[in-house]
Amino acid sequence: MAKADPASTDRRAEIIAHGTDAFVSHGYAGTSMADLARAIGIQKASLYHHFPSKEALFIACVTEGFEGAVQRLEAIRADPTLSDPDRIRAAMAEVYRINLTTPVGRMAPLIAEVAPKIPEVARTFHNGFIARHYAVVTGMITDAVARGSFAPVDPLGLQHLIFGPVITLALSREMTASFPDRDALYPVDRIRESHTDLILRLLAGPAKPHEP
Amino acid sequence: MAKADPASTDRRAEIIAHGTDAFVSHGYAGTSMADLARAIGIQKASLYHHFPSKEALFIACVTEGFEGAVQRLEAIRADPTLSDPDRIRAAMAEVYRINLTTPVGRMAPLIAEVAPKIPEVARTFHNGFIARHYAVVTGMITDAVARGSFAPVDPLGLQHLIFGPVITLALSREMTASFPDRDALYPVDRIRESHTDLILRLLAGPAKPHEP
DNA sequence: GTCTATATTTCGATAGAC
């Protein structure tokens, strides 16, 4: 994305950044071009100089938002200096980071809202972001199982066990954003550490029968 | 659905049923009173005979939607004929049923959208539905641990490991509702069975070190 | 590229007949 004119390109990126946040927070129908313009500090008509319609702006927010997000996970998978458990720890830390500190973790319901109106964004987002994230993490686990580092596990079940709690946590925290006790109800660090430990425990092998 | 006066009382329930589905599918702002009336087959003005405003209708959809949903889980917890593993199996089957066959599993983002405008619905839904569901399942696990049936586990981590994949699955399936290969991407039965097995494996006890 | 001003449609909500 190299550009000559910073005044022009930066404005477009600024609109996309604000727009993504607004769409994720208030939904597609709940985000008005007037509100968005006011948040950025420009006039409504100026938005239409950069994007021909609200729909085009939305598509840009969804499809340009996850560029580069998969590459960090790919790098963790390919890093030869990591042990297999440390690779899982690093991957889960990155999954938590991307889902809890960027809007992407709250995009699923937004896509669902818009899918009947703009069907292609659902495929673009799913194939370009979700499916690739799943594939990288599933791949690094089956790699480790093949090397004998981990016990065999059903990849489909484990994939949902890894991503499900993170995405639900992002949505739960947004739902409770106004609660004064939100961080006590959904403490990110504690949940992430416990989650990671439990996943590694499953990968370590089948259970030894519990003796009361 | 028992019907005494099909003209009057059922109309209110009919509006709430259609409204809940529309709100969950298209968001609060994305659901218009005109569309809702058309879906039911009445005129827009008739909606305002049963509810004074769109906001009042929405609050009714959220607060009346989860009545009785917790009682089935409570019954499973209290059932003396179940073994502890079977109790977990029954509870997870019920969690999957409620989240995947009723709109409640897709309500979190809807609540998040509306929370800035109607703050009280977030607390009502969280305290009345989510927190109680969490408490029942966490309680039946700590009960079993106290009886010696299961190994000790961090209840917070396990709670997210149980509910997270289910809620994310409900959202993923809605996001991909238009995909012809949705059931292949997100096969409910396979995921539920694998998920349940992995949870029971964690509860069975600490891992035996894996030997390649 | 950004602005003011405006066209057009759709929204939530109300009035009043039946």
Next chain:
DNA sequence: GTCTATCGAAATATAGAC
């Protein structure tokens, strides 16, 4: 209880000056 008709506000989008 449901209808037709309509209001005022807010939405998307456009026209044209600077």
